[in-house]
Amino acid sequence: MLKEFQEFISKGNVMDLAVAVIIGAAFGKIVESLVNDIIMPIVGAIFGGLDFNNYFFPLSSAVTATSLDAAKAQGAVFAYGSFATVVLNFLILAFIIFLMVRTVNNMRRRLIAEKPATPEAPPADIALLTEIRDLLAKR
Numbered sequence: 001m002l003k004e005f006q007e008f009i010s011k012g013n014v015m016d017l018a019v020a021v022i023i024g025a026a027f028g029k030i031v032e033s034l035v036n037d038i039i040m041p042i043v044g045a046i047f048g049g050l051d052f053n054n055y056f057f058p059l060s061s062a063v064t065a066t067s068l069d070a071a072k073a074q075g076a077v078f079a080y081g082s083f084a085t086v087v088l089n090f091l092i093l094a095f096i097i098f099l100m101v102r103t104v105n106n107m108r109r110r111l112i113a114e115k116p117a118t119p120e121a122p123p124a125d126i127a128l129l130t131e132i133r134d135l136l137a138k139r
Helices: 002-010 013-048 068-075 080-114 124-138
Strands: none
Touching: 002 013, 013 080
16 A cells, blocks of 8 residues: 555656645735735725725624624624635636736747648558559559
């Protein structure tokens, strides 16, 4: 079983997947920082300096706090501001991935267009008939 596991791990696809997951997680943190540290403060400044993460509705009468963390400690809250931030993170990440896939597809199309068309060899029966025709033409 250990040998099979070693064979499985040493295959290229598994290693590629592991690298993709690690890079994806790091990329997700970059996008999260972009949204939380750059975009949302600007949007918050435009809409009156409020932090979207602190937008919530209390679902319990015991909740009297004005910040989300304190409100969660007091009881149940409907944190729509945090949800909006996560949705914005997702949209930015999806757009960046779209741009990356689009760029790779454009590069592939260019490479295919630049590749000179090589004439394919005719099928064996066509080649044989052509050879017979040429021999008969010499007689």
